[in-house]
């Protein structure tokens with residue numbers, strides 16, 4: 001039996017620089033996945049050139065910006081999608097939201113126009129993980145802020161278009177991690193990559 005999976009890694013940080021924690025986490029996950037024989041594709045949102053979606057008309061009928069075809073192709077190809085991003089003002093960075101608005105077009109991520117435009121879930125059959133880094137302790141985000149923005153992504157976006165199951169990793173107090181702390185999270189990402197989880 002072949003238990004390798006096709007994994008798409010989306011680095012949602014607007015700054016794809018190597019010094020960013022998010023970049024290190026993506027690298028570690030990708031290395032673990034590759035070591036276990038999984039197929040991996042990567043998209044760094046911060047390196048893509050695309051405009052912000054401005055009208056419903058463009059969403060329904062406009063052409064996908066050419067720079068984002070790779071993202072739709074990657075999602076169609078993948079069995080498991082992992083989205084990494086830093087918490088910015090309590091939510092995903094605006095560039096990642098702009099990316100998702102552009103990519104999740106009718107006919108691709110939601111049903112085409114018609115009496116029940118949201119009746120079908122075209123991306124069903126794929127699992128997902130959301131990895132979020134933040135300055136505050138992860139427990140504060142989870143219990144005081146109720147993890148509202150991560151829940152919105154998981155339920156209103158990923159779940160809405162068919163992803164299931166969806167898991168999450170919240171990495172808090174990032175400023176105090178130090179080399180050892182970063183190393184522990186890299187190891188954890190490597191293991192998740194091996195498991196394609």
Ligand SMILES: Cc1cc2nc3c(=O)[nH]c(=O)nc-3n(C[C@H](O)[C@H](O)[C@H](O)COP(=O)(O)O)c2cc1C
Pocket residue numbers: 013019020021022023085086087088089090091133134135136174
């Ligand atoms: C514009 C901006 C907004 C931020 N907003 C928050 C926030 O609302 N809550 C929080 O806990 N951390 C916040 N942070 C801290 C980032 O989440 C943290 O620096 C990031 O997760 C570290 O990962 P990186 O090295 O990949 O950038 C913010 C940082 C920036 C630059």
